Amino acid sequence: MPNVTVLPQTNQLIGLYSIIRDQNTKRGDFVFYSDRIIRLLVEEGLNQLPVEKSVISCHGGHEYVGAKFLGKICGVSIVRAGESMEMGLRDCCRSVRIGKILIQRDEETALPKLFYEKLPEDISERYVFLLDPMLATGGSAMMAVEVLLKRGVKSNRIFFLNLLAAPEGIKAFQEKYPDVNIITGGIDEKLDEDKYIVPGLGDFGDRYYGI
Amino acid sequence: MADTRISPGVVDSSFISQTNLRTSLVDSATSTSQDVHRLNNSKYIPPWTEPYIIGVAGNSGSGKTSISQKIIEHLNQPWTVLLSFDNFYKPLTKEQSVKAFNNEWDFDRPESLDLDLLVEVVGKLKKGEKAEIPVYSFASHSRTNKTTTIYGANVIIIEGLYALYDQRLLDMMDIKIYVDTDLDICLSRRLTRDILYRKRDLSGAMKQWETFVKPNAVKFLNPTMNNADLVIPRGLDNVNAIDLMIRHIQKQLYIKSLSHIEHLKTIGINLKFNIEEFPNVKTLRDTNQTRGINSIIFDKTTKLDDFIFNFNRVATLIIEQALGFLTSYSKVVIKTDPRNCEFDGLVQDDKILAVTIIRSGDCFNQSIKRTFLDIPLGKLLIQSDSRTGEPQLHFEKLPKGMTELTHKKIMLFDAQIVSGAAAIMAIQILIDHKVKQQEIILCAYLSTEIGLRRILRVFPDVNIVIGKLSSMNGTENFPDYNQEKFLDTDWHFRHRFIDSLYFGTP
Numbered sequence: 001m002p003n004v005t006v007l008p009q010t011n012q013l014i015g016l017y018s019i020i021r022d023q024n025t026k027r028g029d030f031v032f033y034s035d036r037i038i039r040l041l042v043e044e045g046l047n048q049l050p051v052e053k054s055v056i057s058c059h060g061g062h063e064y065v066g067a068k069f070l071g072k073i074c075g076v077s078i079v080r081a082g083e084s085m086e087m088g089l090r091d092c093c094r095s096v097r098i099g100k101i102l103i104q105r106d107e108e109t110a111l112p113k114l115f116y117e118k119l120p121e122d123i124s125e126r127y128v129f130l131l132d133p134m135l136a137t138g139g140s141a142m143m144a145v146e147v148l149l150k151r152g153v154k155s156n157r158i159f160f161l162n163l164l165a166a167p168e169g170i171k172a173f174q175e176k177y178p179d180v181n182i183i184t185g186g187i188d189e190k191l192d193e194d195k196y197i198v199p200g201l202g203d204f205g206d207r208y209y210g211i
Numbered sequence: 212m213a214d215t216r217i218s219p220g221v222v223d224s225s226f227i228s229q230t231n232l233r234t235s236l237v238d239s240a241t242s243t244s245q246d247v248h249r250l251n252n253s254k255y256i257p258p259w260t261e262p263y264i265i266g267v268a269g270n271s272g273s274g275k276t277s278i279s280q281k282i283i284e285h286l287n288q289p290w291t292v293l294l295s296f297d298n299f300y301k302p303l304t305k306e307q308s309v310k311a312f313n314n315e316w317d318f319d320r321p322e323s324l325d326l327d328l329l330v331e332v333v334g335k336l337k338k339g340e341k342a343e344i345p346v347y348s349f350a351s352h353s354r355t356n357k358t359t360t361i362y363g364a365n366v367i368i369i370e371g372l373y374a375l376y377d378q379r380l381l382d383m384m385d386i387k388i389y390v391d392t393d394l395d396i397c398l399s400r401r402l403t404r405d406i407l408y409r410k411r412d413l414s415g416a417m418k419q420w421e422t423f424v425k426p427n428a429v430k431f432l433n434p435t436m437n438n439a440d441l442v443i444p445r446g447l448d449n450v451n452a453i454d455l456m457i458r459h460i461q462k463q464l465y466i467k468s469l470s471h472i473e474h475l476k477t478i479g480i481n482l483k484f485n486i487e488e489f490p491n492v493k494t495l496r497d498t499n500q501t502r503g504i505n506s507i508i509f510d511k512t513t514k515l516d517d518f519i520f521n522f523n524r525v526a527t528l529i530i531e532q533a534l535g536f537l538t539s540y541s542k543v544v545i546k547t548d549p550r551n552c553e554f555d556g557l558v559q560d561d562k563i564l565a566v567t568i569i570r571s572g573d574c575f576n577q578s579i580k581r582t583f584l585d586i587p588l589g590k591l592l593i594q595s596d597s598r599t600g601e602p603q604l605h606f607e608k609l610p611k612g613m614t615e616l617t618h619k620k621i622m623l624f625d626a627q628i629v630s631g632a633a634a635i636m637a638i639q640i641l642i643d644h645k646v647k648q649q650e651i652i653l654c655a656y657l658s659t660e661i662g663l664r665r666i667l668r669v670f671p672d673v674n675i676v677i678g679k680l681s682s683m684n685g686t687e688n689f690p691d692y693n694q695e696k697f698l699d700t701d702w703h704f705r706h707r708f709i710d711s712l713y714f715g716t717p
Binding site for chain 1: 499524528558581582708712
């Protein structure tokens with residue numbers, strides 16, 4: 001799958017997912033171990049950004065050709081669940097700007113509807129880490145991508161970070177936005193008839209915020 | 212912004228000088244394939260398995276204790292242990308105890324001492340094992356239920372009436388000292404001590420002296436003077452004799468630490484080193500991201516807060532990489548919300564413990580806290596002697612119950628491996644506490660090749676994760692993990708600058 005990165009499924013990572021998937025896991029543990037996975041996702045995203053060669057003058061006087069990160073980045077979280085990933089992002093890029101998009105299901109049409117957006121002015125020049133922990137049908141994330149594209153962000157500069165994805169969501173995404181990068185912690189079996197990811201991990205936002 | 216330019220301070224007084232590295236290059240070129248087979252034969256002998264043992268005997272009140280304290284004070288060696296015979300009296304039965312309170316019990320015969328236990332304790336310390344020292348109460352004439360735990364003695368002073376009496380102890384001693392003070396002076400000192408500090412009355416104390424102390428001294432103690440290498444007349448007053456003795460001991464210790472360093476230097480140089488042949492050694496993947504982070508950390512113009520932030524990032528990556536060495540997992544079926552779907556999960560069997568080498572290893576503390584919800588954290592303080600460069604263990608506090616745990620991994624942290632000496636010593640300490648090599652994961656951000664070789668030469672089965680590994684040789688073909696062509700001789704691999712910058716103090 002081009003542009004889709006799945007974190008290496010190590011025993012350690014499966015162990016982490018075993019904790020956060022478990023319905024009996026307490027909120028404190030859920031938050032702690034989710035944050036750990038989120039940092040791995042962010043580091044993987046950062047790893048995919050281009051670098052340029054740069055001569056580094058080391059402590060002690062040695063010089064060598066190192067690497068410098070290129071370009072500016074920003075985070076965009078899809079309210080509410082996506083905001084849970086902001087701390088993990090800040091743990092890896094300290095003073096990163098963070099934009100927000102609120103998308104909700106329209107009660108009349110049952111389609112996702114954009115309620116609110118607040119994005120950095122210069123977002124068109126930036127690499128964007130789009131944050132939403134679950135990729136199910138991809139409806140709201142694709143709407144968010146639409147917003148970003150309208151603001152002039154290049155599609156290959158969008159990195160959609162999520163903890164768990166359904167194959168249906170990935171497929172939909174790739175058909176509509178083949179250039180958008182998806183970085184996920186794991187791909188689950190399928191969506192069930194109610195569009196829940198199975199086996200999944202429940203409602204991420206509810207569990208993270210303890211509601 | 213002034214504090215962001217702190218010059219990374221202390222030069223690691225590590226013992227590889229550049230010249231040594233050069234000679235080692237020549238050596239490695241002539242190494243043969245036999246080296247691999249010799250791998251397991253190389254053994255690290257930590258200084259505490261060859262402690263320098265001093266015996267100090269003499270009459271009650273002769274000034275043994277004062278002289279022993281004088282030795283300790285002048286040697287100024289970490290891990291000097293004073294074993295006083297006072298704590299090795301045999302516990303008394305009820306009847307014996309009654310006699311003792313009436314001053315009718317003979318404490319001054321060799322039989323009243325548990326010499327077997329003392330021999331056992333010294334033997335254990337000599338093997339580098341932990342030993343429990345009993346605590347004896349003169350007020351109740353019995354052992355208290357407390358013990359003092361001692362481990363890793365560099366110098367042991369055995370001080371007591373009969374320090375030079377038991378042949379088994381004599382055999383273990385490096386120097387035997389007898390303090391020969393006039394009996395009248397001994398008596399006056401003894402009376403003062405018994406009455407003031409041991410809460411006896413005058414007549415009782417005199418009775419003891421006449422019935423037990425003096426006859427025993429003549430019968431058992433005085434002959435042990437023949438076992439001594441050195442007899443000090445007049446005790447503490449004999450300034451010249453004490454001065455000569457201390458100089459002699461200092462010289463012996465200096466020779467001992469030089470041979471320790473010589474031994475360390477030779478380890479690993481001839482090891483045929485190919486990292487692919489060590490599945491237990493991993494370096495951080497060379498990616499844009501790690502190169503970028505390294506560049507920020509190495510760059511002398513980086514601001515202090517960026518330095519700390521990026522070190523925490525790379526430290527977290529090193530820890531995640533280290534967790535790849537965990538092999539034991541159990542299958543478990545997890546139920547997920549909201550449909551009770553089943554997920555075939557894994558539960559990690561090993562309990563993880565962390566041990567940091569103060570202070571450099573403490574740069575990992577924040578990343579440890581970030582990765583593990585609750586993790587016992589032990590500490591080791593190992594420092595190089597400023598005079599000889601010899602690594603010395605100063606302080607040791609390991610997680611409780613570590614030895615007894617069956618499924619465990621101990622993550623050992625040091626920001627940098629320069630000579631390898633501190634890491635070797637730290638691993639040896641864990642092994643002395645019955646931890647297996649395979650249970651240890653050593654995590655370091657920077658390492659020299661020679662340091663890593665030394666560690667592997669002594670402990671070929673320890674798991675190791677290195678953030679960035681330099682190379683011993685400056686040839687054309689650098690290994691994949693070192694495309695930046697860093698050499699062991701580069702300043703930032705040779706100096707402990709990470710913790711100086713991280714904590715902002717030299």
